[in-house]
Amino acid sequence: MPDPTYLTSEGATRLKKELAELKGPQRLALAKRLREAIQMGDLSENADYHKAKEDQGFLEGRILELEHILRDAIIVEEKSGPRDVVEVGVRVTVQEPGQDPETFYLVGAKEANPRNGKISHESPIGRSLMGHRRGDTVEVETPGGKLRFKIVKIE
Numbered sequence: 001m002p003d004p005t006y007l008t009s010e011g012a013t014r015l016k017k018e019l020a021e022l023k024g025p026q027r028l029a030l031a032k033r034l035r036e037a038i039q040m041g042d043l044s045e046n047a048d049y050h051k052a053k054e055d056q057g058f059l060e061g062r063i064l065e066l067e068h069i070l071r072d073a074i075i076v077e078e079k080s081g082p083r084d085v086v087e088v089g090v091r092v093t094v095q096e097p098g099q100d101p102e103t104f105y106l107v108g109a110k111e112a113n114p115r116n117g118k119i120s121h122e123s124p125i126g127r128s129l130m131g132h133r134r135g136d137t138v139e140v141e142t143p144g145g146k147l148r149f150k151i152v153k154i155e
Contacts, residue, residue: 006088006108006121007073015110019066022059030056069110076108083154086129088121094129094138094149101152106130125149 007015030052037049076089083090088106095101104119106129112120119126125147128140134154140147 003122005069005073005110006076007069008076008089008107008111011107011111012070012073012075015066015070019063019070022063022066026059027063030059073108073110084133086132086151086154088130091153091155092129092151093153093155095152096147096149103153104129 033052034049034056037043037046037052040046040048043049086092086106088108091103091105093101093103103117104125105117106121106126107118109120109122112118112123114123121127121130124142125140128138129149129151132138132151134151137148137150140149
Protein backbone atom coordinates (compact mmCIF):
# COMPACT_ATOMS: atom_id res chain seq x y z
CA MET A 1 0.00 0.00 0.00
CA PRO A 2 1.45 3.40 -0.94
CA ASP A 3 2.32 5.93 1.75
CA PRO A 4 -0.47 8.41 2.42
CA THR A 5 -0.35 11.82 0.78
CA TYR A 6 -0.37 14.66 3.27
CA LEU A 7 -1.61 18.12 2.31
CA THR A 8 -1.99 21.26 4.35
CA SER A 9 -5.39 22.93 4.02
CA GLU A 10 -3.63 25.67 2.02
CA GLY A 11 -2.17 23.08 -0.35
CA ALA A 12 -5.52 21.31 -0.77
CA THR A 13 -7.18 24.63 -1.62
CA ARG A 14 -4.49 25.38 -4.21
CA LEU A 15 -4.93 21.94 -5.85
CA LYS A 16 -8.73 22.33 -5.87
CA LYS A 17 -8.37 25.68 -7.67
CA GLU A 18 -6.02 24.11 -10.21
CA LEU A 19 -8.46 21.24 -10.76
CA ALA A 20 -11.37 23.64 -11.30
CA GLU A 21 -9.30 25.63 -13.81
CA LEU A 22 -8.29 22.48 -15.70
CA LYS A 23 -11.81 21.01 -15.77
CA GLY A 24 -13.40 24.33 -16.73
CA PRO A 25 -11.67 27.02 -18.81
CA GLN A 26 -8.65 24.98 -19.91
CA ARG A 27 -10.71 21.96 -20.99
CA LEU A 28 -13.10 24.25 -22.94
CA ALA A 29 -10.21 26.08 -24.64
CA LEU A 30 -8.63 22.77 -25.63
CA ALA A 31 -11.93 21.45 -27.03
CA LYS A 32 -12.19 24.62 -29.13
CA ARG A 33 -8.62 24.13 -30.44
CA LEU A 34 -9.45 20.53 -31.35
CA ARG A 35 -12.64 21.54 -33.22
CA GLU A 36 -10.72 24.20 -35.16
CA ALA A 37 -7.94 21.76 -36.04
CA ILE A 38 -10.45 19.11 -37.20
CA GLN A 39 -12.16 21.69 -39.44
CA MET A 40 -8.86 22.20 -41.27
CA GLY A 41 -9.26 18.82 -42.94
CA ASP A 42 -6.67 16.03 -43.36
CA LEU A 43 -5.81 14.99 -39.81
CA SER A 44 -2.87 12.76 -40.75
CA GLU A 45 -0.65 15.75 -41.50
CA ASN A 46 -2.32 18.34 -39.28
CA ALA A 47 0.26 19.51 -36.73
CA ASP A 48 -2.29 21.64 -34.86
CA TYR A 49 -4.53 18.61 -34.38
CA HIS A 50 -1.69 16.37 -33.17
CA LYS A 51 -0.45 19.05 -30.75
CA ALA A 52 -3.98 19.61 -29.40
CA LYS A 53 -4.45 15.84 -28.90
CA GLU A 54 -1.11 15.64 -27.08
CA ASP A 55 -2.08 18.61 -24.88
CA GLN A 56 -5.43 16.93 -24.22
CA GLY A 57 -3.64 13.81 -22.98
CA PHE A 58 -1.52 15.87 -20.57
CA LEU A 59 -4.56 17.84 -19.37
CA GLU A 60 -6.67 14.75 -18.71
CA GLY A 61 -3.71 13.04 -17.00
CA ARG A 62 -3.22 16.00 -14.68
CA ILE A 63 -6.97 16.08 -13.90
CA LEU A 64 -6.88 12.39 -12.96
CA GLU A 65 -3.77 12.92 -10.84
CA LEU A 66 -5.31 15.85 -8.95
CA GLU A 67 -8.59 13.98 -8.38
CA HIS A 68 -6.65 11.02 -7.00
CA ILE A 69 -4.51 13.21 -4.72
CA LEU A 70 -7.50 15.13 -3.37
CA ARG A 71 -9.61 12.00 -2.88
CA ASP A 72 -6.96 10.13 -0.89
CA ALA A 73 -5.06 12.95 0.83
CA ILE A 74 -4.89 13.39 4.56
CA ILE A 75 -5.47 17.08 5.25
CA VAL A 76 -3.16 18.35 7.99
CA GLU A 77 -4.10 21.60 9.68
CA GLU A 78 -1.22 23.95 10.39
CA LYS A 79 -0.53 23.75 14.06
CA SER A 80 0.00 26.89 16.08
CA GLY A 81 1.72 27.31 19.40
CA PRO A 82 4.38 25.10 20.96
CA ARG A 83 4.41 21.41 20.04
CA ASP A 84 6.08 18.46 21.74
CA VAL A 85 7.15 16.46 18.70
CA VAL A 86 8.05 17.06 15.06
CA GLU A 87 5.26 15.96 12.70
CA VAL A 88 3.68 17.04 9.42
CA GLY A 89 2.11 20.48 9.78
CA VAL A 90 4.59 21.99 12.27
CA ARG A 91 7.31 24.57 11.89
CA VAL A 92 10.57 23.34 13.30
CA THR A 93 13.58 25.54 13.95
CA VAL A 94 16.93 23.77 13.82
CA GLN A 95 20.52 24.90 14.16
CA GLU A 96 23.76 23.43 12.91
CA PRO A 97 26.78 24.10 15.15
CA GLY A 98 28.19 27.54 14.33
CA GLN A 99 25.34 28.42 11.95
CA ASP A 100 22.24 30.62 12.17
CA PRO A 101 18.99 28.83 13.02
CA GLU A 102 16.76 27.75 10.13
CA THR A 103 13.01 27.19 10.26
CA PHE A 104 11.27 24.59 8.13
CA TYR A 105 7.57 23.98 7.64
CA LEU A 106 7.03 20.21 7.36
CA VAL A 107 4.52 19.42 4.62
CA GLY A 108 3.58 16.49 2.41
CA ALA A 109 5.68 15.70 -0.66
CA LYS A 110 3.16 17.27 -3.09
CA GLU A 111 3.60 20.69 -1.45
CA ALA A 112 7.32 20.74 -0.77
CA ASN A 113 9.04 23.96 -1.81
CA PRO A 114 12.46 24.14 -0.12
CA ARG A 115 13.14 27.66 -1.40
CA ASN A 116 10.14 28.82 0.61
CA GLY A 117 11.08 26.79 3.69
CA LYS A 118 8.53 24.02 3.02
CA ILE A 119 10.20 20.63 3.20
CA SER A 120 8.65 17.23 2.72
CA HIS A 121 8.39 14.84 5.61
CA GLU A 122 9.83 12.31 3.12
CA SER A 123 12.99 14.36 2.38
CA PRO A 124 16.22 13.36 4.14
CA ILE A 125 15.95 16.28 6.59
CA GLY A 126 12.20 15.89 7.12
CA ARG A 127 12.44 12.14 7.65
CA SER A 128 15.26 12.59 10.18
CA LEU A 129 13.36 15.25 12.15
CA MET A 130 10.05 13.36 12.35
CA GLY A 131 9.22 12.14 15.85
CA HIS A 132 11.99 14.09 17.58
CA ARG A 133 11.60 16.67 20.34
CA ARG A 134 12.98 20.11 21.17
CA GLY A 135 16.57 19.78 22.36
CA ASP A 136 17.24 16.59 20.37
CA THR A 137 20.25 16.48 18.07
CA VAL A 138 19.54 14.78 14.76
CA GLU A 139 22.00 13.48 12.17
CA VAL A 140 20.91 13.78 8.55
CA GLU A 141 22.52 11.96 5.64
CA THR A 142 22.18 14.24 2.60
CA PRO A 143 23.63 14.05 -0.90
CA GLY A 144 26.08 16.76 0.23
CA GLY A 145 27.20 14.83 3.29
CA LYS A 146 26.23 14.34 6.91
CA LEU A 147 24.60 17.21 8.81
CA ARG A 148 23.87 17.57 12.52
CA PHE A 149 20.92 19.67 13.64
CA LYS A 150 19.80 20.57 17.12
CA ILE A 151 16.03 21.10 17.32
CA VAL A 152 15.61 24.55 18.86
CA LYS A 153 11.85 25.05 18.60
CA ILE A 154 8.73 23.21 17.38
CA GLU A 155 5.58 25.18 16.75
